Amino acid sequence: MFADCFPIWERLTPAWQDRLTACMYNKTFKKGEILYNGSGNCTGLLIIKTGQLRAYILSEEGREITIYRLLEMDMCLFSASCIMNSVRFDITVEAEKDSQVWIIPAEIYRQMMEESVVVANYTNEIMASRFSDVMWLMEQIMWKSMDRRVAAFLLEELSLEGQMRLKLTHEEIANHLGTHREVITRMLRYFQSEGIIRMSRGVVEVLDTKRLQQMQ
Amino acid sequence: MFADCFPIWERLTPAWQDRLTACMYNKTFKKGEILYNGSGNCTGLLIIKTGQLRAYILSEEGREITIYRLLEMDMCLFSASCIMNSVRFDITVEAEKDSQVWIIPAEIYRQMMEESVVVANYTNEIMASRFSDVMWLMEQIMWKSMDRRVAAFLLEELSLEGQMRLKLTHEEIANHLGTHREVITRMLRYFQSEGIIRMSRGVVEVLDTKRLQQMQ
Numbered sequence: 041m042f043a044d045c046f047p048i049w050e051r052l053t054p055a056w057q058d059r060l061t062a063c064m065y066n067k068t069f070k071k072g073e074i075l076y077n078g079s080g081n082c083t084g085l086l087i088i089k090t091g092q093l094r095a096y097i098l099s100e101e102g103r104e105i106t107i108y109r110l111l112e113m114d115m116c117l118f119s120a121s122c123i124m125n126s127v128r129f130d131i132t133v134e135a136e137k138d139s140q141v142w143i144i145p146a147e148i149y150r151q152m153m154e155e156s157v158v159v160a161n162y163t164n165e166i167m168a169s170r171f172s173d174v175m176w177l178m179e180q181i182m183w184k185s186m187d188r189r190v191a192a193f194l195l196e197e198l199s200l201e202g203q204m205r206l207k208l209t210h211e212e213i214a215n216h217l218g219t220h221r222e223v224i225t226r227m228l229r230y231f232q233s234e235g236i237i238r239m240s241r242g243v244v245e246v247l248d249t250k251r252l253q254q255m256q
Numbered sequence: 257m258f259a260d261c262f263p264i265w266e267r268l269t270p271a272w273q274d275r276l277t278a279c280m281y282n283k284t285f286k287k288g289e290i291l292y293n294g295s296g297n298c299t300g301l302l303i304i305k306t307g308q309l310r311a312y313i314l315s316e317e318g319r320e321i322t323i324y325r326l327l328e329m330d331m332c333l334f335s336a337s338c339i340m341n342s343v344r345f346d347i348t349v350e351a352e353k354d355s356q357v358w359i360i361p362a363e364i365y366r367q368m369m370e371e372s373v374v375v376a377n378y379t380n381e382i383m384a385s386r387f388s389d390v391m392w393l394m395e396q397i398m399w400k401s402m403d404r405r406v407a408a409f410l411l412e413e414l415s416l417e418g419q420m421r422l423k424l425t426h427e428e429i430a431n432h433l434g435t436h437r438e439v440i441t442r443m444l445r446y447f448q449s450e451g452i453i454r455m456s457r458g459v460v461e462v463l464d465t466k467r468l469q470q471m472q
Contacts, residue, residue: 097391099399126384129391153377160376161369167380168342171387175313175345178394182434183315218398 042142045087045113051158060152064144069135075119078130082122082146087115091139092200095131096215105218107131108173109200117166123150181218189217190227191255194237198246206244213244258358261303261329267374276368280360285351291335294346298338298362303331307355308416311347312431321434323347324389325416333382339366397434405433406443407471410453414462422460429460 042064043049049057066089069075075093076083086093093110095118110116110133121127123146152159180189193216197206210224217224228244231237236252238245246252258280259265265273282305285291291309292299302309309326311334326332326349337343339362368375396405409432413422426440433440444460447453452468454461462468 097395097398099395101399103399105394105398124381124384126381126388128385128388129395153380154373157370157373157376160373160380164369164376164380164383165340165342167383167387168340169344171383171390172342172344174387174390174394178321178390178397179313179315179345181394181397182313182321183317183319 042087045089045142046115048158048162052152052156056152056156059148060144063148064142066140066142069139069141071135071138073135074132075135075141076116076131076133078121078132083119083143084146085115085117085120085144085149086110086133087142087144088112089140089142091135091141092137093133093139093141094136094216095133097129097131103218103220104215105177106216107177108170109136111200115166117163117170120144120146120149122146123153186217186219186223187227187230188256190224190231191252193217194244194246195249195252195256198249204246206246207242208244209242258303261305261358262331264374264378268368268372272368272372275364276360279364280358282356282358285355285357287351287354289351290348291351291357292332292347292349294337294348299335299359300362301331301333301336301360301365302326302349303358303360304328305356305358307351307357308353309349309355309357310352310432311349313345313347319434319436320431321393322432323393324386325352327416331382333379333386336360336362336365338362339369402433402435402439403443403446404472406440406447407468409433410460410462411465411468411472414465420462420465422462423458424460425458 052060069091075086088110090112093116095107095110095116096104097107098104116133118127118131119133153163180192190213193213194206197208198204210221210228214221214224228237228239232239234251236246236248238247258277268276285307291302304326306328309332311323311326311332312320313323314320332349334343334347335349369379396408406429409429410422413424414420426444427437430437430440444453444455448455450467452462452464454463
């Protein structure tokens with residue numbers, strides 16, 4: 041049910057509930073598909089029904105860094121950044137797993153925000169939450185060394201996947217953390233020599249979670 | 257006049273205009289004074305009447321990085337972050353010049369946001385604008401080398417100060433950019449050897465603005 045994913049549903053007027061029900065739709069994305077790439081289009085608000093999305097930025101040279109992840113029931117605002125004049129950055133949103141997503145057309149949401157103080161303040165809280173994610177990331181980048189960032193990333197993956205065998209290439213980890221593949225390869229080799237992980241082709245198996253927790 | 261600094265003044269109800277006029281106050285801060293330091297207190301919303309503020313974050317070791325600057329008529333939201341549940345980061349706000357500031361008590365603003373869709377959406381735009389500043393900074397940190405960041409910083413200072421002689425120590429520049437003093441000293445020596453700047457005690461004089469623009 042859409043209402044379960046949209047915590048302010050009960051506080052919308054019946055007229056808006058009807059209108060939303062009529063206008064929104066859902067769509068399935070395969071793992072790896074790009075849902076939004078910032079170049080002028082305005083996909084709309086995304087609410088994740090099942091699956092997992094990743095929002096990242098790209099450098100001119102094609103390097104990536106993950107800004108935040110969106111899990112079930114999370115809402116993506118910046119895929120509708122056209123409705124907010126003051127947003128001056130572009131993100132790309134990719135399906136990290138096969139995902140089912142509700143889409144609220146941007147124009148409908150803009151009207152809701154303009155009319156409803158509940159929707160406007162809800163949007164505010166979502167933006168503040170993403171802002172906090174980015175500030176956390178900034179602090180990591182500024183003050184933490186790469187070994188601690190890799191440890192924190194592997195722990196996050198463990199909790200997302202719920203298993204010790206992580207299907208991840210060195211390239212993928214580098215793209216999450218905004219660094220070069222070689223840096224990650226060197227770091228993982230060190231982790232392996234310390235008995236913290238075991239590497240095989242496209243897989244990082246975590247052996248010692250406690251050590252990772254101490255490192256991060 | 258406060259109304260001149262608060263673009264949505266005309267769209268507030270007369271009752272709210274009266275209430276705001278009664279509750280807000282203004283305060284003077286000397287250059288270098290801390291207006292807000294995030295540790296639990298909730299100063300309120302700050303609107304800059306005259307002067308210049310700097311918002312920055314601190315590492316555990318006391319290193320700084322400037323997140324954004326606030327100039328005349330800008331509003332600082334995060335000095336009232338207690339009114340937004342989803343803000344999970346702390347900034348420090350310091351007067352960079354002698355400043356006069358309007359202060360709207362946090363609780364009053366929270367009530368305005370809850371009642372008025374105009375205030376809620378205005379807050380949204382301000383947050384989106386600061387978010388964009390931070391995303392810009394993140395891109396700088398991730399993808400730009402330090403020489404380009406120092407060049408961009410000096411150009412920003414030129415436009416803020418309106419003169420070629422900048423009163424800045426190497427330590428201060430390092431604190432803006434989140435790096436060590438030694439890194440800045442080395443970079444400025446290189447700039448000086450190239451004839452881009454001239455250094456003297458506590459002063460950086462820019463000689464070649466064009467070169468800085470080409471570098472950034």
